[in-house]
Amino acid sequence: MKYSCVLLLLATVACFLVSLSSGSTTTTSTDATTTTTTASSSDTTTTTASSSDTTTTTTASPSSSKKKHVIHYKRKVHRPKKVKTIRRKKNRSG
DSSP: OOHHHHHHHHHHHHHHHHHHHHHOOOEEOOOSSSEEEEEESSSSOOEEESSOOHHHHHHOTTSOOOOOOEEEOOOOOOOOOOOOOOOOOOOOOO
């Protein structure tokens, strides 16, 4: 019961966001700290905060409701440096 209510609420919010975003003409966001589009799969978009992500979305004029060009940049994931093992010189006398 809880999950169905949460799913219904999430669907309602998603429909609201889609209706808001359909009226925009040109959106360009290049901010290294706040605006990114990430979700559990790469097709759905929700706005969350992350570091160094860029998304450029350009849509056509309101008269034609087609999307012309959408560029999605891959997120940079911070990975720790690989630890190099120190190789000791082996004796060749044996």
